[in-house]
Amino acid sequence: MKRLTLALATISPLIVSASDRPNVIIVMADDLGYGDLACYGAKNVETPAVNRLAAEGNMFTQAYAPAATSTPSRYALLTGEYAWRREGTNIANGDAAMIITPERYTMADMFKNAGYATAAIGKWHLGLGHESGTQNWNEPLSCHPGDIGFDYSYLMAATADRVPCVFIENGQIANYDPEAPITVDYRKNIPGEPTGRANPELLYNLHYSHGHDQAIVNGISRIGYMKGGGKALWKDENIADSITTHAINFIKKHADEPFFMYFATNDVHVPRWPHDRFRGKNKMGLRGDAIAQFDWSVGQLLSALDSLGLAENTLIILTSDNGPIVDDGYKDKAAELLNGHRPTGPLSGSKYSTLEGGTRIPFIVRWPKKVNQSTNPTIISQIDLFASLGALINQRIPTDAAPDSFNRLENFLGTDLTDRPWIVQQALNNSLGLRIGELKYVEPTQDSPEIKWCPEVVTGYAPHPRLYNLSEDIGEANNISEKYPVETEKLASILGMIKASDYEAIKALGLWYSSP
Numbered sequence: 160m161k162r163l164t165l166a167l168a169t170i171s172p173l174i175v176s177a178s179d180r181p182n183v184i185i186v187m188a189d190d191l192g193y194g195d196l197a198c199y200g201a202k203n204v205e206t207p208a209v210n211r212l213a214a215e216g217n218m219f220t221q222a223y224a225p226a227a228t229s230t231p232s233r234y235a236l237l238t239g240e241y242a243w244r245r246e247g248t249n250i251a252n253g254d255a256a257m258i259i260t261p262e263r264y265t266m267a268d269m270f271k272n273a274g275y276a277t278a279a280i281g282k283w284h285l286g287l288g289h290e291s292g293t294q295n296w297n298e299p300l301s302c303h304p305g306d307i308g309f310d311y312s313y314l315m316a317a318t319a320d321r322v323p324c325v326f327i328e329n330g331q332i333a334n335y336d337p338e339a340p341i342t343v344d345y346r347k348n349i350p351g352e353p354t355g356r357a358n359p360e361l362l363y364n365l366h367y368s369h370g371h372d373q374a375i376v377n378g379i380s381r382i383g384y385m386k387g388g389g390k391a392l393w394k395d396e397n398i399a400d401s402i403t404t405h406a407i408n409f410i411k412k413h414a415d416e417p418f419f420m421y422f423a424t425n426d427v428h429v430p431r432w433p434h435d436r437f438r439g440k441n442k443m444g445l446r447g448d449a450i451a452q453f454d455w456s457v458g459q460l461l462s463a464l465d466s467l468g469l470a471e472n473t474l475i476i477l478t479s480d481n482g483p484i485v486d487d488g489y490k491d492k493a494a495e496l497l498n499g500h501r502p503t504g505p506l507s508g509s510k511y512s513t514l515e516g517g518t519r520i521p522f523i524v525r526w527p528k529k530v531n532q533s534t535n536p537t538i539i540s541q542i543d544l545f546a547s548l549g550a551l552i553n554q555r556i557p558t559d560a561a562p563d564s565f566n567r568l569e570n571f572l573g574t575d576l577t578d579r580p581w582i583v584q585q586a587l588n589n590s591l592g593l594r595i596g597e598l599k600y601v602e603p604t605q606d607s608p609e610i611k612w613c614p615e616v617v618t619g620y621a622p623h624p625r626l627y628n629l630s631e632d633i634g635e636a637n638n639i640s641e642k643y644p645v646e647t648e649k650l651a652s653i654l655g656m657i658k659a660s661d662y663e664a665i666k667a668l669g670l671w672y673s674s675p
């Protein structure tokens with residue numbers, strides 16, 4: 160596969176001297192939608208900390224995650240390779256093996272090589288150990304994020320709705336309870352253990368709406384079976400506190416050296432069970448409370464940076480792994496209590512979808528030392544963070560690494576407003592959308608337009624090609640492919656070139672960067 164970054168010499172690297180290198184924090188929200196933050200127009204919930212970040216930085220209005228679900232999106236971010244190029248990168252179980260294997264060169268490796276202290280804190284969802292389903296959770300795992308560049312990690316293995324429901328610190332269960340050894344199984348229940356389906360009377364916190372009827376932890380049933388855990392089991396209401404505390408401790412510990420922190424919140428993924436102190440202060444019930452809790456976590460990080468005198472030279476990128484969803488499997492009244500709120504703002508589709516709501520996400524960059532305040536409409540993608548941050552810290556990326564990531568540093572810093580020439584959007588079933596300028600092409604797929612296990616999700620799947628003009632039709636309501644067959648065919652063929660990594664052909668079409 161050819162490297163793209165070489166062809167992008169038109170972008171002058173921003174020279175940052177080694178002593179001046181900023182700390183870098185990626186705040187990765189989970190399932191937070193384009194319309195879920197007050198600074199992006201949300202009305203029913205207050206997000207003062209994120210609003211502050213936006214008011215002090217670049218708030219992008221046309222930014223994309225590479226995929227509409229978590230595992231492929233995060234895989235692409237950390238490897239710089241589109242997940243649809245690689246088998247085994249779809250939504251991972253809690254007992255999946257490490258999807259990014261130790262020999263791969265990751266974004267964390269890049270920072271580590273540059274002398275940064277590195278950490279991954281919060282939601283992982285990229286597998287642990289060498290083999291799926293055979294981890295011995297009672298011993299140190301055979302491989303973990305420490306093997307792909309993260310000096311420190313404090314993680315949930317997958318999602319809060321998947322077992323094991325414990326934190327894993329540097330590859331071992333945190334607060335391990337020797338009285339309650341852990342067994343995890345994704346195929347069959349462990350004899351004698353209650354499940355959400357068989358024992359709904361034990362669901363004292365949240366009841367499932369679909370799926371999520373297996374192991375019960377903290378009065379909430381999950382995906383997968385689990386026994387044990389004892390004192391190590393998390394309480395959902397304390398997850399934000401716990402990961403935020405660990406993040407602040409990491410910042411404090413490394414206040415005197417450059418650090419890179421991937422801070423991946425559990426909010427606002429299901430099960431939404433935020434701490435009492437966030438309850439009932441907005442019109443939207445638990446989903447709104449989870450947004451408020453997310454905002455609180457961001458506020459805590461900002462205060463820590465302020466009090467340590469680190470804010471000025473810390474580059475914060477706040478974004479989300481994929482679009483939002485209202486009912487993702489628990490009876491938390493998220494749909495009933497929207498009160499007019501639209502999690503995707505004006506966009507159609509949602510998490511799982513090829514439509515804009517699946518992957519167009521909030522994206523804010525704050526770096527007081529270098530980045531001026533603006534609302535920035537430049538079309539950008541998280542896939543380019545790898546090469547761009549590499550340019551920022553002056554790291555050469557090995558030729559076989561990050562094949563889909565371009566150096567677009569000046570886009571992210573707001574000094575170049577040239578759009579990314581194309582955006583690829585991956586849906587749950589790995590079918591793709593392609594945005595080029597105002598045109599959006601959605602490739603045909605035979606899968607059902609509705610996800611059976613998930614009510615009211617508009618996937619955007621259809622057996623025929625679609626073309627939308629986003630400048631007139633941001634909600635992707637009018638398929639114009641029959642009216643514009645030549646354009647439809649052209650975008651379809653460009654998507655084919657991207658799939659084949661045939662960048663010479665794309666360049667021959669004149670579809671390339673033309674930065675100032």
Ligand code: NG6
Pocket residue numbers: 189190227228229230250284318320369370371382428429481487488612
């Ligand atoms: C789905 C789950 C959903 C969520 C999603 C992953 C069911 C019925 N649904 O399979 O609740 O966990 O996987 O979400 O099990 S993600 O944001 O981590 O990709």
Ligand code: CA
Pocket residue numbers: 189190228229428480481
């Ligand atoms: Ca997600």
